[in-house]
Amino acid sequence: MANSAVKIHKRGEKTDQAEDSFVTVRNLLKQYGDEGVEAIKGINFDLERGTAVGILGPNGAGKTTTIKCILGLIVPTEGTVRIGDIDVLEDPKTAYQHIGGTFEGARNMYWRLTVEENLDFFAALAGNNPRERQARHEELLEQFDISDKADTVVRELSRGQKQKVTLACALARNADFLFLDEPTLGLDIESKLELQDVLKKLVERENTTVLVSSHDMDVIEEVCDRAIIMNDGEIIADDTVDNLVHLFEKTRYEITVDGECSDIRTDLEGKFDADGFKPHGSKGMQFRVTVASNEFYDLIDLLRNADLSIETIETVDTNLEEVFLSLTENSDDRRSATETDQSIASSGRRSHE
Numbered sequence: 166m167a168n169s170a171v172k173i174h175k176r177g178e179k180t181d182q183a184e185d186s187f188v189t190v191r192n193l194l195k196q197y198g199d200e201g202v203e204a205i206k207g208i209n210f211d212l213e214r215g216t217a218v219g220i221l222g223p224n225g226a227g228k229t230t231t232i233k234c235i236l237g238l239i240v241p242t243e244g245t246v247r248i249g250d251i252d253v254l255e256d257p258k259t260a261y262q263h264i265g266g267t268f269e270g271a272r273n274m275y276w277r278l279t280v281e282e283n284l285d286f287f288a289a290l291a292g293n294n295p296r297e298r299q300a301r302h303e304e305l306l307e308q309f310d311i312s313d314k315a316d317t318v319v320r321e322l323s324r325g326q327k328q329k330v331t332l333a334c335a336l337a338r339n340a341d342f343l344f345l346d347e348p349t350l351g352l353d354i355e356s357k358l359e360l361q362d363v364l365k366k367l368v369e370r371e372n373t374t375v376l377v378s379s380h381d382m383d384v385i386e387e388v389c390d391r392a393i394i395m396n397d398g399e400i401i402a403d404d405t406v407d408n409l410v411h412l413f414e415k416t417r418y419e420i421t422v423d424g425e426c427s428d429i430r431t432d433l434e435g436k437f438d439a440d441g442f443k444p445h446g447s448k449g450m451q452f453r454v455t456v457a458s459n460e461f462y463d464l465i466d467l468l469r470n471a472d473l474s475i476e477t478i479e480t481v482d483t484n485l486e487e488v489f490l491s492l493t494e495n496s497d498d499r500r501s502a503t504e505t506d507q508s509i510a511s512s513g514r515r516s517h518e
């Protein structure tokens with residue numbers, strides 16, 4: 166796992182724009198009111214064109230504030246946001262031409278118009294002649310598997326279909342940066358899988374840049390290449406979803422050993438969250454433990470020092486949800502370790518930026 170270094174972001178000035186950056190966020194700070202809370206504390210990140218990035222964090226972490234600043238909906242106290250060559254604060258109108266998407270609870274289309282009429286409207290809004298765009302609109306509807314709904318008024322569509330039409334409308338007006346707030350909220354499993362599929366195609370085929378904010382880890386894990394995890398106004402991790410999952414891989418093992426383990430039971434419970442102890446065979450024991458990938462040899466040593474040999478071992482996988490909880494629950498400890506430039510993982514596999 167040589168590539169499993171989580172890029173932890175430290176607070177500090179950053180001014181350069183990465184070469185391949187499409188959305189560039191620099192030293193973004195937002196304080197609500199003169200004495201109010203610092204909702205975001207000088208954060209930095211880049212979104213490359215044609216990538217899908219998830220933004221995660223517990224309630225109050227600063228996600229909405231960050232996104233509203235990026236979309237030019239609120240003015241940050243400090244910092245800059247660029248979309249392509251456009252400074253969002255200086256020229257929000259031009260920036261808006263690039264942006265499409267959904268805010269949870271907001272109506273993003275005209276519910277009394279048909280799907281086709283909505284596409285025409287949004288195409289016209291971007292200065293396109295809807296008649297010339299007919300083929301493009303058909304292609305979009307086909308891509309999103311809603312061709313049969315072209316003449317249906319939006320208010321009669323299901324929630325999942327409305328989500329798809331919103332995305333199609335954004336593309337009809339040539340938006341190349343989509344922000345999606347809780348895109349799978351309220352969708353049944355089938356619609357959720359379909360929407361995830363549509364989002365993946367969007368990134369691959371249309372080279373669209375997508376930022377997804379969601380508490381649904383499945384959509385982030387399935388659709389996004391990368392995840393930014395926020396807590397208390399700061400970015401506490403920013404890396405590929407694969408790296409995040411691998412680095413924090415904590416595996417649950419069910420182990421049987423060839424003898425009694427009462428002498429080391431307290432150690433197993435304390436260090437490895439062990440439970441489910443029960444006799445196995447004539448003199449062995451079975452139990453379950455949770456072991457991070459860098460702790461595995463500590464477990465083996467503990468068993469060996471107690472003269473125990475492993476007879477069988479079975480595993481269960483980690484997912485992004487566990488990574489998220491592990492990071493946000495321990496972010497204060499992790500931050501202080503980062504600031505003193507110590508390796509958080511004792512294996513030393515993590516690097517700092």
Ligand SMILES: Nc1ncnc2c1ncn2[C@@H]1O[C@H](COP(=O)(O)OP(=O)(O)OP(=O)(O)O)[C@@H](O)[C@H]1O
Nearest residue numbers: 197201202204222223224225226227228229230231
């Ligand atoms: N208009 C406002 N006035 C004052 N404080 C605000 C305002 N909006 C947000 N805050 C505060 O800023 C902090 C970050 O809020 P924000 O809404 O950005 O978090 P979030 O990560 O989007 O949370 P959630 O997941 O609950 O939507 C919170 O402490 C919140 O109370």
